[in-house]
Amino acid sequence: MSAEEGRLTSDDRREQVLAAATVVFGDKGYAGGTTDAIARQAGISQAYVVRMFGSKENLFLEVSRRATGRLRVAFRDIIAGFTGEESNLERQHALGTAYGELVADRGILLSLLHLFGLGQDPVFGPEARECFLDVYRIVREEAGFTAEEATEFFARGMLNTILLALRMPDLRDDARAFELMSSSMGPQCETILANFEAQASARA
Template identity: 35%
Template sequence: MSARLSAEERRESVIRAAIAEFAHGGYAGTSTAAIARRVGVSQPYLFRLFPDKRAIFLAAARRCTEQIRRRFAEAGDGPSPEQAKEAMAEAYNELITNRDQLLFQMQMYVAAAVAEQAGDADFAAQLRSSWEELWDLVHLRLGAVPADTSDFMATGMLVNVLLAMGFPAEHRVWTGLGEKGVCPPGGAPPG
């Protein structure tokens, strides 16, 4: 007989399930019923853990960006900005092997844009806030040089797009990224 999970353990299960469900359906296209089914709880129980779908999405967004931020903080604690950059790039290459996490990141960007257009500036601001914390950490680890921060983050966004779109490792769109320490999945550094 399995032990009953605490409310906090259930919350964790909901966040993991939400990342997977929202990754594929987006904010608008994912139902709370699908999340509840994935976790194995009823919708009323889901709403005892989180007040609404928005709160679930925000918790998942915080988890996703915090996981990246934490890995960058650990990896980027090197003696020089260049070593920090290499270590953070390597850490990110490992993180994005989780396709649900990768696709959820992309859904976060869409959700923020749609919320802003719909007049829900608060929702968009909360999503941006998680991402800003990540940007701030990278900025400090890279020596607080705006161009270096922008280059690192832009490379990450390009990698996200290429992976999300399914470009194979040998495709020409990966050319040049090897110089930035990026290896496509299953491939050698492109050159």
């Protein structure tokens, strides 16, 4: 075990590995991401990563659960602040802004996309479906949207996800790109783009 591994608590070490794995799986996908690359990203040994999680499959599951757990928390934090005076459109905008802040972390954004793209996988598919349906339940029951409003919210959210995954904010000076992002993201567009650009600068 390295000196760095020894200084951190077990929870800190676990979060360190999960954060590194989020970056690697986000960049490379499940098939392309390796425990060796994750260990290098975290600055620890590959053997330590394997001891902690057992297998790459388990690690990807934990990365997925970390990302989807943060999504649930982000939405519930916003919902807890609702007073009952907001229109459902205002609620959609507030939740959309929270989602934009979360997926400004490109590792989380791409990890979620990779998870949803593995719907046919016997292990990852059930995890992806349960996540999607649980977030739908939160929006329907806890945020109080109708089925139609929830469907519109999810449709717009998936378009925003694709736009961010495409790095469309890099083309914000292109009138076509900015019009599409503004139309899809609505009043929270500038906030989402600012968060995205801040994260990109931090990674540079």
